[in-house]
Amino acid sequence: MSRKKMDLNCDMGESFGNYKMGNDEEIMRYISSANVACGFHAGDPMVMAHTVKLAKKNGVAVGAHPGFPDLLGFGRRKMEIAPEEARNYILYQVGALKAFVEREGMELQHVWLHGALSSVAAKNEAIARAVIEAIKEIHPELIFVHRPGLASYEIAKALGMNVAVSVGVDLEYGPDGMAVLQRKKRYTDPKEAAKKAIRIAKEGKITATTGEDIEMRAHTILVHGDTPNAVEILREIREEFEKENILVAPLREIL
Amino acid sequence: MSRKKMDLNCDMGESFGNYKMGNDEEIMRYISSANVACGFHAGDPMVMAHTVKLAKKNGVAVGAHPGFPDLLGFGRRKMEIAPEEARNYILYQVGALKAFVEREGMELQHVWLHGALSSVAAKNEAIARAVIEAIKEIHPELIFVHRPGLASYEIAKALGMNVAVSVGVDLEYGPDGMAVLQRKKRYTDPKEAAKKAIRIAKEGKITATTGEDIEMRAHTILVHGDTPNAVEILREIREEFEKENILVAPLREIL
C-alpha cells in the first residue's frame, strides 16, 4: 500500500523594502510549497530573489501569489477591475516571479491568488476565466491552488487546469466546506491543528463548526504566516506526520 | 554580394494607465525592433500586452526596455542603487515582459536599458556587471543593445553577450563617438536623417559635430519616439533604404 502524501504551504516573501513581514527563514524549514508574493500587494524584486533562493536551499517548491496592485491595502481591498486587467496583472506578476525561479534552475510549480483578488475571482466568472487563461498561457502544467467550492475552482477544472485544494488547519469551516474567515489570525493549538491535518491526509474529512463531519479532499495544508504560532504548528504537524508515516511532499508530487 | 541589412528601433509602450505617450500604432509600421517599457519608469501590464500584440501584427521583434523604479521621473533621474538592486530590477522587469512576448508565440530579442539606468550602467562597472549577468541569466542569447563606447558595452562583450550598437540619426555625435544628448528632442530633417542612415549602413561612418568623419559600425538605427517628426523620418529612411537596396531586418537577423 502506498504511503500517504501531503503538501504543506505558506505565503512567503511578503516583506517590502525596509519593511519586514513574516518569519520566512524559520517557516521555510517546515513547508514543501511556498506562495511567493510578486510585487503588487507585497514583495519586491530584492525580496523575491531572496525568497526564491531560500526556498531552493530548503528544497521547497515555489508558486506565485499574485494580487491587486494595492501595496497600501496589502491586496486585501476589492478593486473593480476589468477581466483584461486581471489577465494582464497575472501575466506580469507571474512572469516576473518566473524569471527568479528559473535562474535558480527551478520550475514554477503553482499559482495561488492573493487576498481580495482571490475573493473577486471566486465570485466573478469573467475575472476567474481571464485569470485562469493567463496562468495557462504562462505554462499549461502550472497548478492552480484554491480553497474548495468556489467559481474559480470550477472554471479552472473546466478549462483543464491542474487544480489543487488547500485547507487551512488554523481556520474553521462551515458545513458547506467554506472557511470562516478571520480578520486577525489567532493562536491555534498545535496539537489540534496536527490532528486536523492527519485526519485530512488520512480520511479526507474535517469537523465543521456545526460539529458534523464533512468531506475535505485536500492536496495541501495551509498554515497562515500571520497565525502567531505558525512555526510551532508547522513543527508539530511535521512531527505527527512522521509518526503517522505521512510524507510531506510538494504539490507536483501529489497531483 | 550579399545585400546590406539594417535594423530600425524605437522605444515603444511608454503609455501608463489613462496616460498616452507616443504614436506607437504609426511608428510600429516602420521599425523592425521595439524597445518595450516594462512598468517601472513607464508602461503597465495593459500597455505591455497591447504593445507586444501590436509588434507581432507588424512583424516587429520585441526587446525589453527596463528602467529605474521612478514613474514620477520617467526613469530619467539617477538613483543611487546597489548592484544587487539593479540585478533584481532587471530580472523582474524583463521576466514580466517575457511572459507577454511568449504567450504571443514570440521570443524576446534584446534588452536595452532606459534613461538614467543606462547612464549609470555606462559608468558604474559593478552596476553594469550585475545588469548584464541578469540578462544572461534570463537567456544567454539575448542581445544587449547599447550606444557605443561605454563601460557597460565593454563588459557585455567581455561576458560573452551578443552586443548590438545603436546609433540615433536624430542625434549628433562628437569626434569621440559619444552622442550629444538633448533634453528635448528637436525636429530633424528627414532627408538628412535618411542620408545619415544610409551612410551608416553602407560605410559604417558618420560626420561628427567637428566635421570630421568617424567610424560608427552600428547594427541598428534609433529614431526617438519623442522627436516631433519621428514617423516622417522613419518613412523616409524606409523609402531611401528601398532605393539603396538596404534590407530592414530585426537585430537577430543581423548579428
Next chain:
Amino acid sequence: MSRKKMDLNCDMGESFGNYKMGNDEEIMRYISSANVACGFHAGDPMVMAHTVKLAKKNGVAVGAHPGFPDLLGFGRRKMEIAPEEARNYILYQVGALKAFVEREGMELQHVWLHGALSSVAAKNEAIARAVIEAIKEIHPELIFVHRPGLASYEIAKALGMNVAVSVGVDLEYGPDGMAVLQRKKRYTDPKEAAKKAIRIAKEGKITATTGEDIEMRAHTILVHGDTPNAVEILREIREEFEKENILVAPLREIL
C-alpha cells in the same frame, strides 16, 4: 434687479510626471473654478504647483479634486476602502493641495470628489460622512461640490456644509435629474451647450432625455476637459453669457 451669476468649472492638473493630460493652459482662460487633482489618481507636486500658479494668473478659484490611491486606474475603479481610510485620504490630499494654494496667497475654495470615490460616496453613507467630516475639519467654510440627488449631497447639507450643485452641459440628464454617464466623452455642439447653460442660469431648468423639463438649480456648470471640443464650448458659453448679461464668477461669490 441683480445680475445673474454662474460659475464655470473644469478638472485641471491631471498630468503626471512626463505624461501630459488636458489642455489646462487654454481651458483656464475660460473657467472661474478649477478642480485640481491631488496626486493620488492624477497630478503630482510639480503639476500641482504649476496648476495653482496658472489658476492664480487667470483669476480662477482653486478647489481640491481628491480621488482613490489608484494612478494606474486614474481613480475610476471602485476600491473597497473603510470610512477611516476615506477620511484620511481626503485630509492628506486636500492638505497637500492647500499648501500650494496658500503659498500663492490664495484660499482653497471647494472640494469635489473624483471619479470612483465620488461614486462610492454617493451611495455609501459611512464613506460620505467620513469624507465630509474630513473636509469640514480642514476648513468649515469649504464648499462641497456635487452632482444633484445623491446621498453624499444630502449628508453634506445635513452636516451644515456649504454645498454647490454642478451640472455638466456636455452630459445628458434623465427625468430623475441623474446624469447619463458616458465612458468616453463625445463632441458636444457648442451652441446647444451654451443654450443649456443659459437656461440653467436663468430658469434653473434643463430638458431631460425624455423630453420633459426638469428643475436643475445649479451653482456651477461643468465642462469635462476630455470632451474633445471643451475649449470651444467654454468660449461659446462665455460669449453667450456676455450677451445675456450673466456674470461668470467663482463659487464663493455665488453661494
Next chain:
Amino acid sequence: MSRKKMDLNCDMGESFGNYKMGNDEEIMRYISSANVACGFHAGDPMVMAHTVKLAKKNGVAVGAHPGFPDLLGFGRRKMEIAPEEARNYILYQVGALKAFVEREGMELQHVWLHGALSSVAAKNEAIARAVIEAIKEIHPELIFVHRPGLASYEIAKALGMNVAVSVGVDLEYGPDGMAVLQRKKRYTDPKEAAKKAIRIAKEGKITATTGEDIEMRAHTILVHGDTPNAVEILREIREEFEKENILVAPLREIL
C-alpha cells in the same frame, strides 16, 4: 538661574499599510518632539492620522519628516532631482501632514529632512535653498532641525529660519563635529548615552572619536528608533535628566 531645558526627538510614523515599523507607542512616552514621516519614503494617511493623535495624547510636539518619493528604498537612496522638484515635494508632504496636525488643534512645530534628501540638501546649495524656502512658505516660524556643520544648516540661518541643532547620543562624532553614520544601528549603553546627553545639555560639549572634546551646542537630542534599545536609552535619559534638574521640553520652548 534658569533651569536647563532639552528636547528629545525621534522619527515616528514610519509604518506603511500592513507593515509595522518601530515602537511608536512606547517611544512616544519619552520624547518631546516627533519627526513624522509624510507618505513618500514611509508613512501613509492612516499612519499619519494615528501618529499625530498619539503625539497629542502624550503631549509631544509634531514636526514633518519629508523624504524622497522612494518607498522601496525607504528614502535612503540619493535621487538626482531638480531644486524645483525638491521644493514641491516639501510643500506637498509638509502640507499633507499639517492637515492632520491642525485638525487635532495642534500647530506643526518643525521640519527635519529624512535620509538621502537630508544628505543631498547638506551638500547641494540649490536643493537646500529650495527646500528651506518651501518650509518658510508653509510657515515662517517653522523650526528647521538639522545636524550641525552642513550647507543646508548655514543656508537656513542665512534665510532667517529658526534653526535647531540635533545630536544623536547613539552616534559617534568626529573632531569636525560630523556624525559617523552607521548603516545599521547598534546597541548603545543607556548609561553612556545619558551621560552624553547630560554633558550636551549642561556644557554643550561631547567627546569626539579622537578623544578630544568638541563644542556641540544642541537644542535637541536624537535617539534613533531603529537603535535596538531605543526605549531603554530614552527612559534612562529621562531619569538622569530628572536627577540633574534638566527639563525635557519641545523645541518651540527652547529656541
